[in-house]
Amino acid sequence: MGMTITEKILAAHAEKDRVSPGDLINVKLDLVLGNDITAPIAIKEFRQIGVDRVFDKDKVAIVPDHFAPNKDIDSAEQCSMVRQFAHEQDLTNYFEVGRMGIEHALLPEQGLVLPGDAVIGADSHTCTYGALGIFSTGVGSTDLAAAMATGETWLKVPSSIKFIFKGHLNPWVTGKDLILYTIGKIGVDGALYQAMEFTGEAISSLSIDSRLSMCNMAIEAGGKSGIIAPDNKTLDYVEGRSHRTFTAYHSDEDAAYAATYEWDVADIESQVAFPHLPSNTRGISDVGDVAIDQVVIGSCTNGRLEDLRIAAQVLKGHEVDKRVRCIVIPATQDIYRQAMKEGLIEIFVDAKAAVSTPTCGPCLGGHMGILAKGERALATTNRNFVGRMGHPESEVYLSGPAVAAASAIAGKITSPEEL
Amino acid sequence: MIYKGNVWKFGRDIDTDAIIPARYLKTSDPAELGKHCMEDADPEFVHKMKKGDIIVADENFGCGSSREHAPISIKAAGISCVIAKSFARIFYRNAINTGLAILESAEAVDGITAGDEIQVDTDKGEITNLTTGKVYYAKPFPEFIDNIIKQGGLISYVREKVKTPVG
Ligand code: SF4
Numbered sequence: 001m002g003m004t005i006t007e008k009i010l011a012a013h014a015e016k017d018r019v020s021p022g023d024l025i026n027v028k029l030d031l032v033l034g035n036d037i038t039a040p041i042a043i044k045e046f047r048q049i050g051v052d053r054v055f056d057k058d059k060v061a062i063v064p065d066h067f068a069p070n071k072d073i074d075s076a077e078q079c080s081m082v083r084q085f086a087h088e089q090d091l092t093n094y095f096e097v098g099r100m101g102i103e104h105a106l107l108p109e110q111g112l113v114l115p116g117d118a119v120i121g122a123d124s125h126t127c128t129y130g131a132l133g134i135f136s137t138g139v140g141s142t143d144l145a146a147a148m149a150t151g152e153t154w155l156k157v158p159s160s161i162k163f164i165f166k167g168h169l170n171p172w173v174t175g176k177d178l179i180l181y182t183i184g185k186i187g188v189d190g191a192l193y194q195a196m197e198f199t200g201e202a203i204s205s206l207s208i209d210s211r212l213s214m215c216n217m218a219i220e221a222g223g224k225s226g227i228i229a230p231d232n233k234t235l236d237y238v239e240g241r242s243h244r245t246f247t248a249y250h251s252d253e254d255a256a257y258a259a260t261y262e263w264d265v266a267d268i269e270s271q272v273a274f275p276h277l278p279s280n281t282r283g284i285s286d287v288g289d290v291a292i293d294q295v296v297i298g299s300c301t302n303g304r305l306e307d308l309r310i311a312a313q314v315l316k317g318h319e320v321d322k323r324v325r326c327i328v329i330p331a332t333q334d335i336y337r338q339a340m341k342e343g344l345i346e347i348f349v350d351a352k353a354a355v356s357t358p359t360c361g362p363c364l365g366g367h368m369g370i371l372a373k374g375e376r377a378l379a380t381t382n383r384n385f386v387g388r389m390g391h392p393e394s395e396v397y398l399s400g401p402a403v404a405a406a407s408a409i410a411g412k413i414t415s416p417e418e419l
Numbered sequence: 420m421i422y423k424g425n426v427w428k429f430g431r432d433i434d435t436d437a438i439i440p441a442r443y444l445k446t447s448d449p450a451e452l453g454k455h456c457m458e459d460a461d462p463e464f465v466h467k468m469k470k471g472d473i474i475v476a477d478e479n480f481g482c483g484s485s486r487e488h489a490p491i492s493i494k495a496a497g498i499s500c501v502i503a504k505s506f507a508r509i510f511y512r513n514a515i516n517t518g519l520a521i522l523e524s525a526e527a528v529d530g531i532t533a534g535d536e537i538q539v540d541t542d543k544g545e546i547t548n549l550t551t552g553k554v555y556y557a558k559p560f561p562e563f564i565d566n567i568i569k570q571g572g573l574i575s576y577v578r579e580k581v582k583t584p585v586g
Contacts, residue, residue: 024563041447041487049578067445074445124485124509138509140487142516146577154563188432189479193508222479224508277432364441364484385436385483387459392440 002252004160005229006195009135009249013118021159021258029059031113032147033121035103036064036075038140039082042122045145054089055151061093061112062086063103066360071367101332101358104128104216104300108208109332111241115230115248120144120153125300125382127218131211132238133230133248135195138219158224159258160195160251165202167264172416174310175210176302176380176400178202179217180271184281185261192222194258197251202265203228208237209306213400216301217382220278270415272378273398276386284403284415294377295320295408296389297401298329298356299363302380305335307401312344314405314416315351321411326353327369329361353408365389371396378407420520420541422499423549424471428533431477433460435484435510439492452488453495470497473539475531477503481510490519500539502546502557504528515564516573522546527555 003011003018011018014025034042039062046054054060062082067075086094093112095101104125107113115133120126124138139153147153163182178198183190196218203211211228218226228234230248238246270284297303297311308330320326328348330336336358339345348355361368363381371377371390377397379389384396397413406416437460439452446452457464457474474493480503481489490513493501500520514521520541527546531537535550544557560568570576 024561037444038485038487041491044447045574048574049581051581072445078445078447122485122487124483126485138485140485140509140513140516142487142573143512146573149577149581156561188482189505189507192479192505219483222482222507364436364444366441383434383436383483385434387440387442388436392459392462 001256002254004195004197004251004255005133005227005249006135006160006197006225007157009116009118010155010157019157021157023157025155025157026152027118027155029120029147029151029153030117031059031061031119032144033061033063033103033107033123033126034144035066035123036068036079036082037066038122038144040078041141042144042148043081043085045142046148049145049149051149054148057090058092059151060091060148061107062091063095063100063106064097065100065102065358066364067366068100068359069097069357099333102300102303102360105304105331105335108132108212109334111238114238114242114244114246115234116246120147124219125216127223127225128212128216128300130215130218130225130227131208132234133228135225135227137225158193158195160197161191162257162260163196163198164260164262165198165200165265166262167202167266169202169205169265170269172270172402173265173268174400175206175214177268177271178265179214180273180278180281180398181268183217183221183279184271186221188220188277188279189222191218193224196221196223196226198226198228204231207306208233209304212304213301217278220382270400270403272403272413273384275384275395275397278382278384278398287413290397290413291376292324292378292407292412293375294369294371295324295326295404296362296369296377296379296381297404298331299360299381300331301382302401303329303331303335305338307380308335308339308344311401311405312347314402315353315409316347318351318409320352320408324408324411325369326408327356327362328353329356330358332358362389378404378413380404422471422473422520422539424473424499424537425469426473426475426531426533426535426537427468429460429474429476432479432482433476434482435486435489438481438489439486444486444488447488449491449495452492456492456496465496468496468498471499472497473537474498474501475528476501477528478505480506482507485509487513487517490514490517494519500541502527515567518572522557524555524557527557530555
């Protein structure tokens with residue numbers, strides 16, 4: 001019996017010839033990650049373990065991105081605590097405001113995670129890096145503390161579900177639409193504890209940015225990880241970003257899957273998730289009349305260059321509706337700079353959108369665009385739970401950047417085709 | 420451990436934003452987090468519940484973010500344990516790591532009504548509905564996880580491990 005890509009990566013990091021779903025293993029980690037919300041608890045726990053130094057100062061990344069730039073005194077205290085720890089431990093990969101970006105956009109961009117790696121992060125969207133053929137998963141702060149001390153973590157080997165996407169993508173459809181469609185089909189616990197492996201010609205045709213959006217939301221189906229086998233696009237992407245050697249793993253032909261789904265992407269149009277679950281999806285043609293107060297284009301799901309290019313393409317020559325606040329948040333400083341070079345920022349400002357420095361900001365209801373009671377937002381983020389972006393009686397709808405930009409212009413949820 | 424308390428029932432897919440909304444993540448102080456436990460699922464929850472009470476929920480409890488603030492807030496509010504049909508995986512890890520007792524039993528969830536008084540023996544995985552007299556058994560933990568629980572959580576487990584470094 002062959003192994004899946006996930007099993008191969010885990011076996012290699014557990015120093016075993018093979019592993020099977022259900023095995024409890026100790027995994028050696030290539031990188032561990034914390035942020036300004038999860039690291040403070042981890043640091044307190046780390047101090048109780050009885051070691052002075054982290055296991056490897058190059059392999060612990062800390063990114064203050066959630067409530068940074070500091071939104072108030074309490075969050076300033078949290079950021080200050082992680083900053084002191086990062087300096088005390090002389091961490092190579094601590095990213096201060098001005099260098100910082102949203103962690104899951106930043107780490108792949110900086111070449112800190114490479115194909116074949118095993119990565120954990122105290123953030124649920126750590127599964128994003130699977131797009132590069134990496135096993136990566138979210139854990140809690142105590143797991144992070146233990147991993148910072150030992151460089152290892154315990155994991156149960158997940159079974160894998162295979163998702164085959166055939167055919168050619170419809171106009172404006174990106175990775176975000178494919179993953180929303182998938183979650184809509186299988187539900188928010190459809191892949192509980194499992195690895196979601198995305199494959200097929202439509203996946204091969206996706207850009208790396210789109211693949212990152214897809215794997216980012218594996219957690220929204222309950223998944224432990226999302227993964228896409230590395231191909232030439234992956235190798236081109238990582239080229240020049242790191243000097244570290246890496247291994248490209250692929251699933252064997254006869255690997256075992258807990259389930260297989262096969263869809264023709266010709267049947268998939270732009271998707272919108274209605275409140276209050278990411279699985280509550282509809283095709284854009286079934287949305288009906290939904291007026292909105294705010295549009296957010298950003299986050300670790302859709303704040304990358306491809307997303308900004310698409311949004312700019314739609315917004316160019318238009319203006320945001322007078323009743324709508326449109327907030328655009330490039331996910332990293334490099335993306336910001338490139339968006340400036342390409343004139344995208346100018347298009348946003350001309351269209352009367354507000355452009356922010358990289359931050360998670362409104363994605364988790366932190367700052368930079370909180371909703372009042374009864375307000376409704378369309379966001380390119382990944383969660384639309386009750387109260388996610390502000391008041392418990394506000395609403396969040398989710399979409400990709402094309403629909404978000406078109407909706408900002410129309411003042412209601414709209415397909416770019418209708419402009 | 421044996422816990423006894425009254426039941427508060429919740430549906431499926433109770434997410435971490437409902438358990439502890441992100442607007443309160445400016446601190447990691449358990450007492451402060453406990454004050455807002457379950458606030459976006461039931462704003463009155465912390466005022467209605469009593470210390471030792473038990474949360475019983477459907478599938479996928481704790482889905483969403485990795486915030487350990489969620490089990491910390493439940494524990495700090497005074498909830499003694501959580502029984503669900505299934506838990507989201509990061510929440511499951513976090514509960515074990517922070518010492519919040521959790522049990523998985525679909526039968527118990529279906530057989531228990533809000534307000535029932537129940538008794539939970541976490542060592543045996545035995546859930547007794549004192550109101551109806553029915554007894555249910557939770558899925559036992561894998562041995563490895565049981566060891567972490569017996570050692571008092573992941574930190575004590577790792578503390579022991581790093582005392583005898585190899586290589
Ligand atoms: S952008 Fe949103 S989902 Fe992504 S890491 Fe930040 S808060 Fe989490």
